[in-house]
Amino acid sequence: MNQPYNGMSATLMEGVAWRKSRFSNPSGNCVELAELPGGDVAMRxxxxxxxxxxxxxxxxxDAFVRGVKRGDFDDLIA
Incomplete structure (x- = not known):
């Protein structure tokens, strides 16, 4: 894989394991995360x-997940 950068096509990230939340709905409207070589995290x-x-x-x-757990973004959901 080339050096990852923001906005690169997810198809260029070969060999990474994309995963989504167990809470995602069946229609697939969610984000997926993948750990990249070197420790960064990709989101698509x-x-x-x-x-x-x-x-x-x-x-x-880490900052995002802690904010979610603390309720910082609760106003964004119905």
Whole structure:
């Protein structure tokens, strides 16, 4: 795999294991995450698996997950 960068096609990320939440719905409207070589984390839209992927550092993912657990984004859900 080439050096990952924000916006690169997820299809170029060969050999990574994409996964989604156990809470995702059957229609597939969710995000998928994959650990990249070197420790960064890629995120893609499950509705467009060949589309662009966003790349985050471990500390960015950690901050996001902690914010979700703390309820920082509860206003975004019905």
């Amino acid at each position: 839209n499950s509705r467009d698996p060949e589309g662009a992927a966003l790349i985050y550092t471990r500390s960015e993912i």
